[in-house]
Amino acid sequence: MSRPAAVLTGLGAYVPPRTVPNEELSRRMDTSDEWIVQRTGISQRHWADPGVATSDLAVEAGHRALKSAVSGGFGDIDMVVVATTTPDQQCPATAPDVAARLDLGTVAALDVAAGCTGFVYALATASAALVAGYAERALVVGAETFHPFLNPADRGTAVIFGDGAGAVTLRRGTSDEAGAVQTVDLGSDGTLKDLVGIPGNGSRPRSTRPMQPDDQYLYMHGKEIFAHAVNRMAQSSSAVLAKAGWDVDEVDHVVGHQANLRILHALARELGVDRERLVCHIDQVGNTSAASIPLALADAAAKGHFQLHDRLLLTAFGAGLAWGSAAITWPEITLA
Numbered sequence: 001m002s003r004p005a006a007v008l009t010g011l012g013a014y015v016p017p018r019t020v021p022n023e024e025l026s027r028r029m030d031t032s033d034e035w036i037v038q039r040t041g042i043s044q045r046h047w048a049d050p051g052v053a054t055s056d057l058a059v060e061a062g063h064r065a066l067k068s069a070v071s072g073g074f075g076d077i078d079m080v081v082v083a084t085t086t087p088d089q090q091c092p093a094t095a096p097d098v099a100a101r102l103d104l105g106t107v108a109a110l111d112v113a114a115g116c117t118g119f120v121y122a123l124a125t126a127s128a129a130l131v132a133g134y135a136e137r138a139l140v141v142g143a144e145t146f147h148p149f150l151n152p153a154d155r156g157t158a159v160i161f162g163d164g165a166g167a168v169t170l171r172r173g174t175s176d177e178a179g180a181v182q183t184v185d186l187g188s189d190g191t192l193k194d195l196v197g198i199p200g201n202g203s204r205p206r207s208t209r210p211m212q213p214d215d216q217y218l219y220m221h222g223k224e225i226f227a228h229a230v231n232r233m234a235q236s237s238s239a240v241l242a243k244a245g246w247d248v249d250e251v252d253h254v255v256g257h258q259a260n261l262r263i264l265h266a267l268a269r270e271l272g273v274d275r276e277r278l279v280c281h282i283d284q285v286g287n288t289s290a291a292s293i294p295l296a297l298a299d300a301a302a303k304g305h306f307q308l309h310d311r312l313l314l315t316a317f318g319a320g321l322a323w324g325s326a327a328i329t330w331p332e333i334t335l336a
Helices: 022-026 033-040 054-070 095-101 115-132 190-195 203-208 222-244 261-271 289-302
Strands: 004-014 019-021 044-046 079-083 108-112 137-144 164-174 181-188 253-256 311-318 322-329
Touching: 004 054, 004 115, 004 181, 004 289, 019 022, 022 033, 033 261, 054 095, 054 137, 054 164, 054 289, 079 095, 079 115, 095 108, 095 137, 108 115, 115 137, 115 164, 115 181, 115 289, 115 311, 115 322, 137 289, 164 289, 181 222, 190 222, 222 261, 222 311, 222 322, 253 261, 253 289, 289 311
Parallel strands: 079 108, 079 137, 253 311
Antiparallel strands: 004 164, 019 044, 137 164, 181 322, 311 322
């Protein structure tokens, strides 16, 4: 039976023009192209130039998503959700600025901070608003400029993260339409919040001690994160498939957060999915956090990997700890 649902209508992506290959990083720190590729699957990443902020990337991706949607007769946006861990500043939020620069007027606009799971959380937020009737059309953006938050001496993080933005447009529709967000599954475990984070600028460090030099940088306990990422994404994926009434064999493509190629392969084993059904884009852009899934979607769509009505499983894991999954069908989309 058909029911109200958010329907995907447009898709856009943007990465900064500056490419940073592994060889460049190996000249700065104790690492090598072979070490990085073997442990992460990353060959290069894109870093924004000085003076370029998260909103700049978000506007570029948002513009392309809107142009993509317009080609299909899309109407006016009345909600903007930006998922990011690296906003332009702590206050105000980045989303209103993005909306204004895209000439969307005085629409509802908010940021979602859920680490690398941010896009799935933002997609769920916008979808819920559309289904409830609070909005008719939404722009959802995942955008990050992570490289300024990386300790250049820490090869555990400095070789992994890249900058970029991806965006989708949604409209209120029905669950039997191609492009419908069928259902989502979200979760978190704050007892493990210290496994990954950026300590600086929050109220707790400011209220307890002077800022330390390393507080500005991202830290991550990689081994622990690996195990939790695989387990939680697998559990969330199974939960969302059950909600959607899909068997795992009916899923055409698994679009996991592009954190680490070994994590994606382990996730495939856990789900019982052939690697051929994995969408992998990490080798070209690295871990782009909240931008990861929409960038992977755009790359796969541009290569013609998706067909109309294909069933896609989106799943992500990140700081918080937070995780989430979504089941969607693929629409007919023209990339801008």
